[in-house]
Amino acid sequence: MTLASSYPYRSSVINKGAFQFDFGVLYSVTGAAFDSEGTEVELEEETGYQLIDSSVRIDYGFNPNLQLGADVIFRQLESETTTDVISSSGIESFAVHAKYEGKGSRKNKYAFELSYRMTAYSNEYYLNRSDIPVSDDVNLGDDGQSILLSFLYDRVISRASHLEFSLAYHLPPNDLSAEIPYSLAYVYKGQTIAFAGGVEGIYSLGLDEFEQNPGDKPVSDFGVTSRYNSINRELMSVFGRLNLKLSNKYLLSGKVSQVMSGVSTDKATNFLVSLTYNAGGTSSSQTFENKFKEYSTEATIIKVSPRGVFFKLDKGLSSDVVKGARADIYKSDYFGENVLLGSGFIYESGPDWSIVKVVKKFKRLPIEKGYTVRIK
Incomplete structure (x- = not known):
């Protein structure tokens, strides 16, 4: 198989028998926080939080409509208080994925994807923040298992452009409220370069049991951040993406996003760089033409x-x-x-x-x- 496009449809699956490897590095830095009411709260001077997620994902084209995959994320983070800088690192989580591409049409393409993720660690929780013992590290994130069911849709406008839309149902780890992740983007692609811009975010279903009494929620040491152990978290980000098709097998991608509003989360700026390698397999059109x-x-x-x-x-x-x-x-x-x-x-x-x-x-x-x- 080869990478036929500088920006493959998100709703498409890789060719039958093909293997695809994705290597990504995400850098995220917190600039401020949003409280449980959605009010932006500035960080104290000389404090901050940043993390780096390094990920590897492998996908296999099981048949012309089904793609199976797995990934692992390694996280490094640094939390800075007015008196100390604490760093933590380790394997954050493992996940398995299954993606089914529907029949669709020339203009309308869709797929469903199911993902199951499990963290490689478990956190200790306490009734009061004063009970948290002094430690040389902080938690890597929300612990536990999560399930994500996504609907992916691409609306073809022309040979060089399309709209990309996704809507999902997410059961997050750490018994957080169920939520609806979403994204909408416009894509313009050339032979080797593609651009995309849009919005993405999370809408909470408001099912957190501590919504009325947030002070009763057990606490743990996550550092100078509000992105974990949240209460009905929500966020909306704007993003831009640039793809560069290096060859028929390699695709380089860069993405920048900025959280603009939110509830019980961080106002973060994110930078993602990824490299995709695709090899093997036979496309449906190739199978058809071989006849x-x-x-x-x-x-x-x-x-x-x-x-x-x-x-x-x-x-x-x-x-x-x-x-x-x-x-x-x-x-x-x-x-x-x-x-x-x-x-x-x-x-x-x-x-x-x-x-x-x-x-x-x-x-x-x-x-x-x-x-x-x-x-x-």
Whole structure:
């Protein structure tokens, strides 16, 4: 398999039998916090919080519609108070994924993805903050298991642009309230470079049992941050993304996002860089076209009828092009493009010419003079 686009549809799955490896590094820094009422609260002077997540994900194309994968995240963080700087690091979580691509259409594409994640650690919780023992490290994040069910949708606007939308149901770790993650972006892509911009966020279903009495919620040492052990957390971010297709196997991506508003979370700035490597597998179109191979003769179209149903070739009986033989029509050029447009049969054949009648078309493209016809 190759990376056919500088910005693959989010709703698409990789080719059957293909392996895809994603290596990512996320840097996130806290600039302020949002309390349980959604009010922005500035950090104290000379305090701060930042983290780096390094991730590796492997996906496998199980069949033309199903993609299975797994990932692991390694986290490094630093929490700075007015008196001390505390660092922690370790494996944050493991996850498994399953993604199913629906039938969709040329303009509307969709998929469902289910993810299960489990942290590699567990935290200790206390009734009062004064009970938290002095330690040289802080928690890596919310502990426990989480389940995410996502609906992914792409609306094709043109060959170079599309809208990307997702809506999900999330059961977070640490018994936090169920929530609805969402995202909406506009994508413009060229042959090797693509740009995307949009909004993403989390809407809380407001089911936290401590919503009315936040002071009763057990506490733990997470450092100078509000992004963990939250109460009905919500956030909305704006983001921009740049993709660079390095080759048919490698894709480099960069993303910047800024949290603009939220509830019980951090006002964070995030920077993500990732590298995708894709190899192996056979696409549905390749499988389809393989059925039409093993030809005996190749000819060129020299004339097309006004309705495009019949056309004349530059070869005939002298080249073993006989009446009734199967003929497949391809659009070929000097740049290596080779697209199967349609199929038909030899309607009539002369010494050095023949007529093809089109029976079925596979692409909404006109058949033109100069195209290639391969005959079995």
